[in-house]
Amino acid sequence: MKKLKALALPLLFSSSLAVAQNPLFTDVFTADPAALVHNDTVYLYTGHDEAPNNDVFFEMHDWLAFSSTDMVNWKKHGPIMKATDFKWAKGEAWASHMIERDGTFYFFTTVRHNDTKPGFAIGVATSKSPTGPFKDAIGHALVTDDMTKHTPNDWDDIDPAIYTEENGDTYMFFGNLMPKYVKLSDDLLSLDGEIKTLDLPNFTEALWVHKKNDNYYVSYACEFPEKICYAMSKSIHGPWEYKGIL
Known part of the structure; x- marks a missing residue:
């Protein structure tokens, strides 16, 4: 999660259809884009920044989605979900990652937990459609701030990124200031093992894994x-x- 609004990716759409340029979109602010390719369509998922123009930080309450079959023309969908659709969350729709498994779409994302477990947390929501609507899949957070003690800040469990091995084993990478990863259960709805750290120099945030x-x-x-x-x-x-x- 980038901490300054000036670093957000600007996105443009006219009605529900946009034509690609650089930047792609310019009349709504977003952050933390993550892409999914499904059935020859690219889906781009972002946070939706609604902070005033004179603000230097994010104000994000929901997530947007955009789709394209040619990487030129983009269609807007959403909001696909609000942060407060997680009933245990205060809000703050931060970075996310979408994957598909056996016809179900899994939306792993960052929100601020309510005061029962203060700090940022990672939740998972599901839908049968890549554009939602998405619903909380487990009724509680997957990872909460009290589960990790690597840094003193309360936003060190953010920016989930999912990677699946050829044998089906799936891992979630995440973290701020300290990079972490953990194996997920076969149904992707719980942790299957301990949270481990990676040794990466100068790490800030936003892990992404590929092979x-x-x-x-x-x-x-x-x-x-x-x-x-x-x-x-x-x-x-x-x-x-x-x-x-x-």
Whole structure:
């Protein structure tokens, strides 16, 4: 989750249809875009920033979705969900990641938990459609601030990113200041093991994992002002070899 509104990705749409340019969209502010390809369509999921123009921080209450079959023309969907649709959440619709499994779409996302477990938390919602509506899948948070003690701040459990191995094992990467990951259960609705940390230099936030050939790549926001760094490994469990700034 980028902390300054100036870093948000601006998005433009006219009615429900937009034509690509750079930036793609300019009449609504968003942050933390995450893409999903499903049935030859690209879906882009973002937070929706409604902060006043003179504000330097986010004010995000819901998430938007945009779809395209040609990466030029974009259709707007949403809001697909509000942060407070998680009944245990205070609000603040931060970074998310969408995946599809056996016809169900799983929306892993960051919200601020209510005062029963203060701090930011990660929840999971599901839908039979990539554009929702989405509903809380488990009735409580998947990860809460009190489950990790690696940093003193209350926003160190943010920015979930999901990676599934060829054998079906699925992991969630997340964190701010301290990079973390954990194996998920087969139904993706609970943790299957302990939360572990990664050794990544200058880590800030926004982990993203992919694999090419026999190599795993993790990219992430590093330093401040933020840059994008990456590391490589032969195993999803590391060790990770830092490769530099992209």
